Amino acid sequence: MNTSIVVIPTYNEIESIGTLLDSLKALPVDVLVIDDGSPDGTADFCRARGIEVHSRTGKLGLGSAYRAGFALALSRDYLHVIQMDADGSHQVGDLVTMMDWIGTSELLIGSRWVADGAIENWSKFREYLSRGADAYANTLLSLGIKDATSGFRIYDADLLKKMDVSTIKSEGYCFQIEMTRRAISCGATIGEIPITFIERVMGRSKMSFSIALEAILRITSWGLLRLIGR
Ligand SMILES: Nc1nc2c(ncn2[C@@H]2O[C@H](COP(=O)(O)OP(=O)(O)OP(=O)(O)O)[C@@H](O)[C@H]2O)c(=O)[nH]1
Ligand SMILES: [Mg+2]
16 A cells, blocks of 8 residues: 555546556556446446546536545545546646655645646636636635645645545535635645646536536635625
8 A cells, every 4th residue: 555545536537547547557656536437437447457446326526526535545544645637637747746745735736826837728718717716716715825726636634634524515626615725724734836737638528507606606605704704
């Protein structure tokens, strides 16, 4: 067993995940895939490569996939829990850099919006949508984190235990913002490491109107509660 585990949520990522799994082989990490019964056979594809897969019955959402994955990771003796997307947007080269920073902060966020961070092949619309979500969250919640929506992270296991992840409610990418808030409220040290985020080439994005709406509603309600001191 390695001291770090990479938790990867998947839904229909058979075309993308092979490259990621191949690159991860070179690193001292264990890998756990949380698959939501992908009709394209992602789970069997990963298992055939010797990867541990936790299979669920249907598409239950990104947030619930991470809650399940983190609970499994914490039930073992890992020191660090890494999260990455399967769609090729998160680069293993950047993970190597992030792992070099382990020990400097309890939460390391792979960030597109710090100096030297970058995005590739995103339309201006997607860029503004993502920058807008981060700006909105920072304005209402004063997070002080440039890329609070990033799903590329390394948590110290001790921090994750304190964060009581089972009570995190968000289902879409808002999960990352809620986790950032929770980390801050637990007094965590947080570092942002520049990454290059590359738009997926294969497969389809799971971003949807309802996922974006969830983020707007949750951020707004947290902001209002904050305003009235709750
Ligand atoms: N298990 C599980 N994984 C999911 C679910 N929704 C998305 N994922 C995975 O979460 C990761 C991120 O999903 P993406 O489709 O890239 O969504 P996104 O990164 O928010 O959107 P883009 O920025 O358009 O790529 C991928 O590995 C997906 O396969 C889900 O409901 N269940
Ligand atoms: Mg993606």
